[in-house]
Amino acid sequence: MSNEGYEPGKVKVKNNAYKFEGAFHHIERNQPILNEKGDLVGVTNPRNMTYVHTYGGEAVFFENLSKGKIIASRCDNKDCTAFGSIFMPFRIHCPDCLSRNTHVDITDIAKTTSRVHTFMITERTGAFNTLPKPIKFVNVEFEGVVTILMGPMLFGRPEIGMKVVPIFRTKDPTYTILDLGWVPKGTKESDLPEFYTFDA
Amino acid sequence: MSKPVYMVTGGMSKFGRAQPDKRTEELCIDALTESAHFIDMSPAELKKYIHTAYYGHFADHFGDQLLGESVIHDRLGLDPLGNIGVKTGGATGGSTIWEAYKTVASGYSDCTLAMGWERMDEVPTDEGNHLISSAADKDWETPLGHIYTGYYAVMAQRYWKVFGKEEDSFRRTMAEIAVKNRGYGRMNPHAHGGKDISVEDVINSPVVAYPLRAYDCCLMSVGAACVLLADERTAYKMCDDPLRIDVGAGSHTLRVACRRNMEIPLLPHETKDQYNDLADRFPGSERYPGFSGFLAARMASYYAYNMTGIHDPTEDLDVVELHDAFTISDIQTYEDIGIRPYGDGRTYVESGDCYHTNPHTGEPGKLPANLSGGLIGNMHAVGATGIMQVVEVGQHLWNRWREMHADEEKWARFGRTKPKDWKDLQVKGAKRGLAISHAGVGSHVTATILQHPDHVLDRRGSQ
Ligand SMILES: [Zn+2]
Numbered sequence: 170m171s172n173e174g175y176e177p178g179k180v181k182v183k184n185n186a187y188k189f190e191g192a193f194h195h196i197e198r199n200q201p202i203l204n205e206k207g208d209l210v211g212v213t214n215p216r217n218m219t220y221v222h223t224y225g226g227e228a229v230f231f232e233n234l235s236k237g238k239i240i241a242s243r244c245d246n247k248d249c250t251a252f253g254s255i256f257m258p259f260r261i262h263c264p265d266c267l268s269r270n271t272h273v274d275i276t277d278i279a280k281t282t283s284r285v286h287t288f289m290i291t292e293r294t295g296a297f298n299t300l301p302k303p304i305k306f307v308n309v310e311f312e313g314v315v316t317i318l319m320g321p322m323l324f325g326r327p328e329i330g331m332k333v334v335p336i337f338r339t340k341d342p343t344y345t346i347l348d349l350g351w352v353p354k355g356t357k358e359s360d361l362p363e364f365y366t367f368d369a
Numbered sequence: 370m371s372k373p374v375y376m377v378t379g380g381m382s383k384f385g386r387a388q389p390d391k392r393t394e395e396l397c398i399d400a401l402t403e404s405a406h407f408i409d410m411s412p413a414e415l416k417k418y419i420h421t422a423y424y425g426h427f428a429d430h431f432g433d434q435l436l437g438e439s440v441i442h443d444r445l446g447l448d449p450l451g452n453i454g455v456k457t458g459g460a461t462g463g464s465t466i467w468e469a470y471k472t473v474a475s476g477y478s479d480c481t482l483a484m485g486w487e488r489m490d491e492v493p494t495d496e497g498n499h500l501i502s503s504a505a506d507k508d509w510e511t512p513l514g515h516i517y518t519g520y521y522a523v524m525a526q527r528y529w530k531v532f533g534k535e536e537d538s539f540r541r542t543m544a545e546i547a548v549k550n551r552g553y554g555r556m557n558p559h560a561h562g563g564k565d566i567s568v569e570d571v572i573n574s575p576v577v578a579y580p581l582r583a584y585d586c587c588l589m590s591v592g593a594a595c596v597l598l599a600d601e602r603t604a605y606k607m608c609d610d611p612l613r614i615d616v617g618a619g620s621h622t623l624r625v626a627c628r629r630n631m632e633i634p635l636l637p638h639e640t641k642d643q644y645n646d647l648a649d650r651f652p653g654s655e656r657y658p659g660f661s662g663f664l665a666a667r668m669a670s671y672y673a674y675n676m677t678g679i680h681d682p683t684e685d686l687d688v689v690e691l692h693d694a695f696t697i698s699d700i701q702t703y704e705d706i707g708i709r710p711y712g713d714g715r716t717y718v719e720s721g722d723c724y725h726t727n728p729h730t731g732e733p734g735k736l737p738a739n740l741s742g743g744l745i746g747n748m749h750a751v752g753a754t755g756i757m758q759v760v761e762v763g764q765h766l767w768n769r770w771r772e773m774h775a776d777e778e779k780w781a782r783f784g785r786t787k788p789k790d791w792k793d794l795q796v797k798g799a800k801r802g803l804a805i806s807h808a809g810v811g812s813h814v815t816a817t818i819l820q821h822p823d824h825v826l827d828r829r830g831s832q
Contacts, residue, residue, distance in 0.1 A: 210389050258509050287527035291578035295498030295515030304514040308523050315629050345512050
């Protein structure tokens with residue numbers, strides 16, 4: 170991704186506070202908007218700014234994707250109605266008892282039991298999309314997990330019931346959900362998109 | 370709720386894909402002015418009754434104005450009355466009415482304004498899609514294409530396969546909804562989605578995300594709508610025939626991914642064992658609500674029916690306005706709110722019950738749906754949508770739908786041509802109606818019930 174004409178802002182943490190360095194916004198001249206007769210109807214308001222986002226207790230999930238691992242979470246509170254439930258999407262706290270969930274590595278479960286519950290293919294995307302078009306989503310069921318994860322299918326054509334396996338952006342990771350993708354079981358390593366591998 | 374609540378009046382602006390000739394406040398003033406004139410008052414006379422104001426608009430970043438509610442409140446000249454903003458995505462309009470309702474029911478306010486709007490024309494469509502997608506989970510969903518339609522389409526795909534069984538006949542039933550609602554939109558001077566199209570036009574329109582095609586999808590709009598709610602004493606001072614109003618609400622996980630399995634909660638007319646064979650009839654439907662039902666819609670209608678004594682919505686209601694974001698989600702909603710049992714939603718369309726005039730019999734439809742044109746044929750100016758629906762249902766119950774839609778002066782003022790084959794869609798003798806306001810993949814839903822004061826059910830369900 171390019172950042173034409175300016176250095177992207179970077180953030181460090183010092184004494185448990187964010188330290189901002191570089192440009193987090195840049196200023197562009199506004200423009201008038203005229204109707205067909207040449208009358209003023211409004212103006213443009215250019216704005217380009219970068220936000221910071223805190224992962225908190227979810228950081229462990231996003232950090233491990235680039236290491237080829239899927240970390241889920243489980244309620245281990247024996248008194249909870251959801252005792253033993255494994256959550257993926259990762260939940261920091263159990264939605265029922267609100268106790269802190271235990272981290273569970275479900276990489277092997279994902280490699281061996283993942284099936285497409287449903288899927289979607291579209292040419293349409295919103296601004297800031299970075300996935301190749303057409304974009305394809307799969308919603309993946311795992312054995313022993315109570316929820317169904319949505320992610321991008323990065324090779325092949327999805328079908329309901331299809332067995333799929335995870336792939337990881339182990340090279341040049343984004344540290345976002347885009348570091349996790351899905352391909353049909355049996356896909357060759359050579360067919361994976363740039364930066365993605367089956368294992369770390 | 371302790372005190373009965375009444376809807377006194379309501380009004381709407383013109384709706385359009387873009388309205389570069391008007392600021393948002395002008396659209397809101399248009400809506401308030403229409404609601405004043407509807408009960409033969411000037412805006413200044415109407416304003417004297419207002420005690421509290423609730424404002425709904427879905428996205429601050431569409432308008433690029435935090436505290437946009439405060440701007441509108443000032444321009445409506447309602448300072449120093451207390452006011453507050455409401456935001457629940459696509460259900461914002463319904464939620465705004467829900468909040469206003471509670472202020473009157475509790476006795477806090479004797480007359481409350483609920484006003485909603487959206488301004489979706491001030492960014493290019495792809496940026497608009499990005500902004501809408503930021504209402505999905507920013508870590509787990511938004512980075513996936515920045516396209517909300519995609520997060521919904523996975524649900525449509527599942528319903529299409531499991532309940533539609535990928536049948537051509539089901540595909541045509543979906544298309545019928547698009548044809549119906551665009552056709553009704555033609556009769557509505559406020560609407561910008563009216564169009565005379567065929568089932569074939571829908572089936573041949575470009576694929577957005579299979580099985581959804583362009584004509585299966587709702588509009589993106591600019592406009593405003595409002596209603597005024599009041600307690601009994603105030604309502605009868607303001608007009609002769611205020612409508613009883615009650616609102617129920619439900620919610621479900623923002624991420625569809627996080628839904629866990631549960632038993633189907635039953636509506637008043639459903640029976641304990643009625644869904645025992647659902648998975649045999651529709652293999653793949655073992656999970657509830659899974660990816661094919663909206664638990665929030667079921668809960669909202671469960672509360673609303675029990676609050677008002679509605680037993681069977683198809684029997685007890687006369688007109689509905691549903692949140693037809695997509696043709697297939699409209700069918701899903703028929704089941705969630707009990708117009709049809711789970712699995713049988715399509716029959717509401719195929720029977721002709723959902724039409725103003727049943728195309729098979731030529732008789733009045735049993736429970737006409739979306740005579741405004743809905744989100745597909747009228748508009749989806751998000752914060753205004755759920756309020757527009759309630760105004761439309763109210764006009765049927767007041768027997769004033771014709772007056773508000775036939776007026777040549779209104780068609781001309783909105784710069785629109787009244788069709789030569791314009792048809793009066795008034796539901797004759799309508800006593801009770803329902804509006805469903807729905808957010809995205811089902812995070813928030815409200816169910817608003819309007820009843821004519823001469824036909825209020827008691828809570829045991831008899832008149
Ligand atoms: Zn728990």
